[in-house]
Amino acid sequence: MRRESPAEIAAIAAQRLERLRASVPSDQSAPAAPLAVPVPHPGRHALHRPPPAPSRVAAWAGRRLPTLAGSARLRLGHLTGLLLVAALVLAVTAWWAVHRGSPTVPVAAPVASPAARTTGGSAPGPSAGASADAAPVALAGSATPSPVAASGTVVVDVAGKVRRPGIVSLPAGSRVVEALRRAGGARPGVDLTSLNLARILIDGEQLLVGVSPGSGAGSAAASGSAPASAPVSATQGASADTTGVASVNLNTATAEGLDELPGVGPVTAQKIIAWRTEHGAFRSVDELLEVDGIGPKTLAELAPRATL
Structure with missing residues (x-):
């Protein structure tokens, strides 16, 4: 297709302008002078003049579009390859996660505490350490009190x-x-x-x-x-039996009966009765220490003859 020269384009524009002016109704005023449209004159440098702006834009687009299209095709191919590689990596990772064996965690065997072994009544083995020394004592039926009662x-x-x-x-x-x-x-x-x-x-x-x-x-x-308290009590009981002296019941004796205890006089006997009236019956001979006038020395003297 032949491109029109600038002179031809200017002539066509002038003709259209004349037609437009003829179609407009004339008024009473004097007609305005026609606009002068500069018409380029061809010369010897016409071939070297730059084409109009639209022509330059069209030429640039024609030169660049094929390059951009090729670049787009190249990038799309790269993207496709990357997607394939990513899919392959995901497939390998999933296969490895499914088929690999989970690590086995060793479970420690529960170890019974020394108190549980003692209360349970099981005899300690040779590897029980220090607890093995206590086994013969427990099996022999010794009267020594145990630090841990059977009921806990x-x-x-x-x-x-x-x-x-x-x-x-x-x-x-x-x-x-x-x-x-x-x-x-x-x-x-x-x-x-x-x-x-x-x-x-x-x-x-x-x-x-x-x-x-x-x-x-x-x-x-x-x-x-505590182990020393048992022999003391046994000695006290023996002395009371061997001497043949009558014992005095702290919860039932009168003032005269309490007066027979060594180290206890009429005043102290009345104080014992007053304490018994206020607090109730004696639960142990050692509670006499709470009576005013009775100290450890007096308690040691009267304890062999006092009963409950």
């Missing part, structure tokens, strides 16, 4: 200068300080240095609070050594 509790007698003396039950493994706390604590001014508050309680023992270590019968209990 320990029962001890807290006596002496405490706020609530008597029998207390505590979980197995409890300490002396817990038994003292259960009894209401020591009375003000009582010296507790002779007690081992951190010692583990033994089932069936007696804790005598407020008695100095050199007070005779109560010294073993005051020091917190």
